[in-house]
Amino acid sequence: MLRVLTRRAVLTRSASRSFATTTPSAHTPLSALSTTPEFFNSVREGTIPAFRLLGPDGLLTEEAAAREWVERAKQVDGDKLKRMLEVMTMMPILDQILYSSQRQGRISFYMTAYGEEGTVVGSAAAWENDDEVFAQYREVGVLLWRGYPLSRVEVLSDLMAQVFSTKNDKATKGKLHWPPSPENLSLKLNPLGLVSAGRQMPVHYGSREHHFHTISSPLGTQLPQAAGAAYALKRTPGREKSCVICYAGEGATSEGDFHAGLNMASVLGGPLVYVVRNNGFAISTPTSQQYAGDGIAARGAGYGIETVRVDGNDPLAVYLACKEARRKAVETQKPVLVEAMTYRVGHHSTSDDSSAYRSLSAVESVKKLDSPLHRLRKYVESLDTSSGTGAPLWTAEHDTKFKETSKRAILKEFSKAEKDKKPKLEFMFGDVFAERPAHADAEGNRSGLERPQREQKEELKRLIGKWGETAGWKKELEKFEGGRAAVDKW
Ligand SMILES: Cc1ncc(C[n+]2csc(CCOP(=O)(O)OP(=O)(O)O)c2C)c(N)n1
Numbered sequence: 001m002l003r004v005l006t007r008r009a010v011l012t013r014s015a016s017r018s019f020a021t022t023t024p025s026a027h028t029p030l031s032a033l034s035t036t037p038e039f040f041n042s043v044r045e046g047t048i049p050a051f052r053l054l055g056p057d058g059l060l061t062e063e064a065a066a067r068e069w070v071e072r073a074k075q076v077d078g079d080k081l082k083r084m085l086e087v088m089t090m091m092p093i094l095d096q097i098l099y100s101s102q103r104q105g106r107i108s109f110y111m112t113a114y115g116e117e118g119t120v121v122g123s124a125a126a127w128e129n130d131d132e133v134f135a136q137y138r139e140v141g142v143l144l145w146r147g148y149p150l151s152r153v154e155v156l157s158d159l160m161a162q163v164f165s166t167k168n169d170k171a172t173k174g175k176l177h178w179p180p181s182p183e184n185l186s187l188k189l190n191p192l193g194l195v196s197a198g199r200q201m202p203v204h205y206g207s208r209e210h211h212f213h214t215i216s217s218p219l220g221t222q223l224p225q226a227a228g229a230a231y232a233l234k235r236t237p238g239r240e241k242s243c244v245i246c247y248a249g250e251g252a253t254s255e256g257d258f259h260a261g262l263n264m265a266s267v268l269g270g271p272l273v274y275v276v277r278n279n280g281f282a283i284s285t286p287t288s289q290q291y292a293g294d295g296i297a298a299r300g301a302g303y304g305i306e307t308v309r310v311d312g313n314d315p316l317a318v319y320l321a322c323k324e325a326r327r328k329a330v331e332t333q334k335p336v337l338v339e340a341m342t343y344r345v346g347h348h349s350t351s352d353d354s355s356a357y358r359s360l361s362a363v364e365s366v367k368k369l370d371s372p373l374h375r376l377r378k379y380v381e382s383l384d385t386s387s388g389t390g391a392p393l394w395t396a397e398h399d400t401k402f403k404e405t406s407k408r409a410i411l412k413e414f415s416k417a418e419k420d421k422k423p424k425l426e427f428m429f430g431d432v433f434a435e436r437p438a439h440a441d442a443e444g445n446r447s448g449l450e451r452p453q454r455e456q457k458e459e460l461k462r463l464i465g466k467w468g469e470t471a472g473w474k475k476e477l478e479k480f481e482g483g484r485a486a487v488d489k490w
């Protein structure tokens, strides 16, 4: 028998549920009612604007509507802008040295951040030094920013130890087994934190000291991890003013982890800024094949997340937008999403040749017409020093000198790391499981390794026994601490 519910009955039923209703609706308590089916699509509604203050010529916009933000821009400390410019100037120098060293076979792999200096450094400058950063891989500028000034060589030497996989890659200072015992984790044994022990591909940086969580290769894993970290911060006394920062490329936002992360973050809350670098490509996939909606910003709103789109090649706008995003995230203990529109000027990595899928002339014209470095440099050149002498904050001579000093500092650390030994080959086989599986011991395994690792170790020993004296192998084995002799003792 059909039972017809009167509106009154429906209301009574819905009111008996415990959630709050904004309108007297029967089925969708949080929604207004409509008598026509209203389809909508953000693509049809028009694009979400990108916040920009500095044009490609480095001049501040004169639009009257921008007055409040132009005023805020003028309040930004000149020394901070100079420091941003220095780090941005340093990035392509570092990239050029490491990129060409990979081409010469001196390191195994590399990824540059050409063209994205404004997005990376503009945002880095907006965070506090103890904000927890979960990066994707193109954000080395955050570490350079945190290692500032240039005279502090620790960051450069850490970066080089990582790309060359040397024994100085921080984790080698810890003990082999994970999870570390409290004694292993103690600051005495391991002052810089356990990271990758020379066992990761170049560019997978991590630094406990700089609150920079180790990069991982599988795309998107950092997005839900950041949501969890933000939830943890929210519940950690003493960290009320800290924030989690999570970077991702627009390609990574097609991973399920992006959606899981954003939904978790919006529901659970916690201070978190997601920064999506929309650089036009995910390796060879252009954005036109990556998504059909209005970029990534459109999705933030879908998850109920405060969102802003910014011109990622305007370092000043990125800085101000990120600062505001961070303020909101900490104040409301909720996530905020920033989509930075930029362009990947370099190849995806040393494993990629982008001329196969995009025209080099398009890249050249972006380089010429829309350089974030040029924009900020022109702007900083137009400012006076705070000392009031009327001297410009940055000049052509300054620029040349800074570039020379940076190159020298980078090359010095590069040469040192290239000569440093890599960790003992044996280190390759430990620390594989977070918790040792029961079967490892049950097998009567006396080597301290689980079976697959033990077998791999035995196989390596066999191969080294067979080929170790050939020229190529011999030279390679000398790079590891203890060399061939250490392997013979296994
Ligand atoms: C789960 C997963 N799938 C595929 C890859 C291979 N991969 C590495 S980087 C990349 C493109 C990522 O593009 P985007 O997120 O836009 O970052 P960008 O390189 O442009 O900075 C792909 C497909 C991977 N590392 N992990």
Ligand SMILES: [Mg+2]
Residues within 6 Å of the ligand: 249, 250, 251, 277, 278, 279, 280, 281, 282, 283, 344
């Ligand atoms: Mg991309």
